[in-house]
Amino acid sequence: MAAPLDLDQLSTFIAIADTGSFTRAAEEVHRTQSAVSMQMRRLEERVGKTLFLKDGRTNRLTEDGERLLGYARRLLRLNRETLAAFDDASLEGHIRIGTPDDYADRFLPEIMGRFSRSNPRVELSILCEPTLNLVEHIRRGSLDLALVTYDDAKGGSEAVRREPVLWVCSANHPLHERDVLPMAFGRPSCQWRRDACIALEQMQREYRVLFTSFSATVITSAVLAGLAISVLPECALRPGMRVLGEADGFAPLPDCRIGLMRGHSGQTEIIDALARHISESLDNLSVPAFIEETGNIDFNSGFHNIKGRRLKPGHVMAGW
Structure with a gap:
């Protein structure tokens, strides 16, 4: 039987991938650079593949390294999550999180599922409102965390x-061919509407x-009913x-x-844990199954996530 992978080696491997440097990774994992190099040699021997290529002063992942990275993060x-499930001193309390409903359907199942499995004693209260409302809730102290549309200003x-914002209409109603386009938008303060x-x-x-x-459900209903064209982030697309x-x-x-916005409550440990879960969940979120099944994805333009990919224009969303 093949020997199992070493979690310490995988942790160091992730640190190198994230920092691009054996030296900075050594600082993060509190080892010497020679120890880190030895760990990576043993990991490469274990998987039988070269994982890094030298690129100037940085260490770039090979194709096999990229493939291992996803497995390493999941492991x-x-x-x-396993250790947390058996930890009698695990986090306990109540945390309030807000998100627009544009993001809720796509992101919350992954976020809630992972966090609840790791922290079964933490109660989550979830509020779905537009970004402007959520920002105000954060400022008033009525939310601990909010997933919002990021604004540099x-x-x-x-x-x-990062998500592409896309023009969408019903697949069965060619509204885009009309002389006067019927539109469905968020409220006038919505940045996507202004754009x-x-x-x-x-x-x-x-x-x-x-x-x-302000409800994404209303906007998507108008689109699917063939009543209007709209603009939506990729995560809000529907069959x-x-x-x-x-x-x-x-x-x-x-x-x-x-963006992820933090409140000012005293539950720092729980908020930090949930913020970390959200960042990891969104970074690793895959293409929705109903998009993947159509096979009509262009992996070379735009963004699916912060590293990501985008749908081809003209793409029709198939059934579930």
């Missing part, structure tokens, strides 16, 4: 993921706003939607970044 995460949040209106004016496309709502691109006469829109 260490599972190790932490406003500050106060840490960018944890879309600027783009429509630059494209010299006439449009009429038929539906306005039955068509992505509109330049071939359809729609210019690309600015990407949106998703």
